[in-house]
Structures are given as structure tokens and as C-alpha cells.
Amino acid sequence: MSFAQEAVQFECPVQGPGFTDSEIQELLSLLRPPSPGQNSGSSGSNQALYSNDERRRRRKLSNRESARKSRWRKKRYLEDLTQQLNRLKMANRELKNRLGSILNQSHVLWRENDRLMLESIALNARLSDLCYVFAAMQKSQQQCSLL
Secondary structure, eight states, rough: OOOOHHHHHHHHHOOOOOOHHHHHHHHHHHHHHOTOOOOOOOOHHHHHHOOOHHHHHHHHHHHHHHHHHHHHHHHHHHHHHHHHHHHHHHHHHHHHHHHHHHHHHHHHHHHHHHHHHHHHHHHHHHHHHHHHHHHHHHHHHHHHHHO
């Protein structure tokens, strides 16, 4: 007696966790050997084995499982998006802080540049005055030496 034939003899074994009686029967039906007129590899033979109600029930189960997986994928996708959003917010905050610091440094440098420009203008004016005084002194010495 083969394993498949032994499985056919069981009406309904002890119900396992998460399996209904009909799901167990469905699993056991997969272990049954095909009848002589059926080709076990064709999809048409599976359709002949199941009634419309059974196909509808199997489709419902399949749809439920598909919907559950879809909800799980959506949940995971939203979690990933939330994590990405948090990372981007943090990066944005750091960039804003860096920008503020650079702007402050820029203002300090602009003020320093303005101060140095004014100092340069004042020193050039003083140098010009000194050159004028020096030229006047040389001219006065030349006049004294001619006398």
C-alpha cells in the first residue's frame, strides 16, 4: 500500500493549527491517485475534480491570501516610505543648519570686508596727504639750497 493510498483512508486527521476541515480534505485530495481516465498533468483534470462551489471556495481562499499579501506589501511599503521621510527630514534639518551657519559666516566676512575697504580708503588718503607734504618739503628744500 503506497503513502497516497494510506492518505485516502483517513477521513479527517486531527485538525492542525490554521487548517479547516475542508482545507485538510483538499490537501488529502491532492494525495489521492488519479483515476485511470484522467491525465494528472492537465489543468482540465483538476477542474473536473472540483465542483463549481469548490472552485469558488478555492478562488475565495486564494483571493483572501492574495489580499493579505497585498496588505502586507502595502504596509511594508508605507513603513519604508515613513523611514525614508524621517531620514530626509533629518537631512533637510542638517542642511538648513549648515546653510544658517554659512550665511552667518558670510555676513561676518562681508562686514570685515567693508571695514577693510574703508580702512584702505583712509590709508590711501593719508598716503596721498603724506606724499603731498613730502613733495612740498622737497620743493622748499630745493628753494632754500638755491638761495
